[in-house]
Amino acid sequence: MTAEPMSGDTGSTGGDPAEERLRRWRLVLGGEPADGTGHTLTGRDAAMDGALTALYGKETARRGGGDRAAGLGGSTPAVARWLGDIRTYFPSPVVRVMQRDAIDRLGLATLLLEPEMLEAVEADVHLVGTLLSLNQAMPETAKETARAVVRKVVEDLRERLAARTRATLAGALDRSARVTRPRHRDIDWHRTISANLRHYLPEYRTVVPQRLVGYARASRSVRREVVLCVDQSGSMAASVVYASVFGAVLASVPSIETRLVVFDTAVADLTDRLDDPVDVLFGTRLGGGTDINRALAYCQARISRPAETVVVLISDLYEGGIRDEMLGRVAAMRAAGVRFVTLLALSDEGTPAYDREHAAALAALGAPAFACTPDHFPEVMAAAIEGRPLPIPDAG
Structure with a gap:
C-alpha cells in the first residue's frame, strides 16, 4: 500500500463523502483500467498522483513496487523536483516514509552524496542512518551539508529527550544514595515520615518509624x-x-x-x-x-x-x-x-x-x-x- 495523502490536502470533492472515498482509492490504486473507481484526477490531485506514481510505478515493480508506469530515472534534477513535490503535497510523516521507500526501492542513496539533494530532503533518524552508512564514500563537498542535516536531527532529539x-x-541517583540505617544526625525526617505513614497510630497520634531513611554521608556518595x-x-x-x-x-x-x-x-x-x-x-x-x-x-x-x-x-x-x-x-x-x-x-x-x-x-x-x-x-x-x-x- 502506498503512502496515502491526507483528506484535507485538496478541496476537489466538494464535501461529498462518497466522492472523497473514490478520490482516495483512486490515489491509492493508481488509475489502472482495472482499479474500478472511474474517478478522474485534476489539478493538485493529478500532481499528487504523479509523485506517487514516480515512486510506486511499474518501473519499480521489479524491486517490490506497484502497478503504475513511471519512475525517477535516477536523474538528480528529477529527484530534486520530486522531493520538492512530495514536501508540497504531503504532511511530514508521509514525506519521511516516501523518502525511505525511494532510497530502498530506487537506489537513491548515492544521490544523497550531493549537497543540493541533502538540502531538499526531510531530515529524520532514518535519513541520518543512511548518511552515516554513506560516510566513507561521501565527497568533501557534501560532508558539511550532511553534518548540518545530522546536527538538526540530533539537536531536535536532544531537546526532546534531555530534560526528562x-x-x-x-x-x-538520589534514591540509590539514601541509607536505611542512618545515624541519628543523618536521619531525613521528612522522607522517614512519608515512608512510614501506613504505621500511623491514631490513638497515640504518632507514626511508628519502622524504616529509617537517611542522607548519604559524603564518603558514601x-x-x-x-x-x-x-x-x-x-x-x-x-x-x-x-x-x-x-x-x-x-x-x-x-x-x-x-x-x-x-x-x-x-x-x-x-x-x-x-x-x-x-x-x-x-x-x-x-x-x-x-x-x-x-x-x-x-x-x-x-x-x-x-x-x-x-x-x-x-x-x-x-x-x-x-x-x-x-x-x-x-x-x-x-x-x-x-x-x-x-x-x-x-x-x-x-x-x-x-x-x-x-x-x-x-x-x-x-x-x-x-x-x-x-x-x-x-x-x-x-x-x-x-x-x-x-x-x-x-x-x-
Whole structure:
C-alpha cells in the first residue's frame, strides 16, 4: 500500500463523502483500467498522483513496487523536483516514509552524496542512518551539508529527550544514595515520615518509624558508571543515533561517568567525543560484521567499580564472535555486581529481528533482552541504577 495523502490536502470533492472515498482509492490504486473507481484526477490531485506514481510505478515493480508506469530515472534534477513535490503535497510523516521507500526501492542513496539533494530532503533518524552508512564514500563537498542535516536531527532529539532523562536519573541517583540505617544526625525526617505513614497510630497520634531513611554521608556518595556498548551493524542505524544522543545526555549528569563503545568486528571507544553527539555519529562505521564478545571484553577490562556500574548492550545479538565467551563475560560481570541491560533496539520501531537463542541464554543469566523506545529508556536506566527490576515493555 502506498503512502496515502491526507483528506484535507485538496478541496476537489466538494464535501461529498462518497466522492472523497473514490478520490482516495483512486490515489491509492493508481488509475489502472482495472482499479474500478472511474474517478478522474485534476489539478493538485493529478500532481499528487504523479509523485506517487514516480515512486510506486511499474518501473519499480521489479524491486517490490506497484502497478503504475513511471519512475525517477535516477536523474538528480528529477529527484530534486520530486522531493520538492512530495514536501508540497504531503504532511511530514508521509514525506519521511516516501523518502525511505525511494532510497530502498530506487537506489537513491548515492544521490544523497550531493549537497543540493541533502538540502531538499526531510531530515529524520532514518535519513541520518543512511548518511552515516554513506560516510566513507561521501565527497568533501557534501560532508558539511550532511553534518548540518545530522546536527538538526540530533539537536531536535536532544531537546526532546534531555530534560526528562536528567530529571529521571537525578531521582534515581538520589534514591540509590539514601541509607536505611542512618545515624541519628543523618536521619531525613521528612522522607522517614512519608515512608512510614501506613504505621500511623491514631490513638497515640504518632507514626511508628519502622524504616529509617537517611542522607548519604559524603564518603558514601559515589559516582555511577554507565557503559553504552552499541552494535554498529547496518541494521542498528536508528539505535546508534539514539544511543549517541543519550550518551551525550548521560555524560552531562555530574554523578554519572559515561563511556560509549561502538563495535562491529572491531571496537571503537568514542567516549572522548561525547560532548558532541554529531562527532560521535561520524565516528561510527555502520555495516560490517558483529563481534559482541570482543566488545564486552573491552568494556569488562575498563570497569573499576563493578557494584557501581551499569552496562547497556544494544544489539540484535547476531553474534559472529565466540558465543560461550560472550555469555561467560556477562555472567562474570553480573557476579561481580555489574547491572547488565540488554536492548535489542533503542528506537521507535519495535522489536527487530534478533537471535532468539542468544536472547534466551542472556535471560537465563538474569539479563533479559528487550526492545526499548527512546521515551522508555530513562525509566530503564533509573531502575538499573537503583537495582530495581527492569520495567520491560510488553512485547506487543
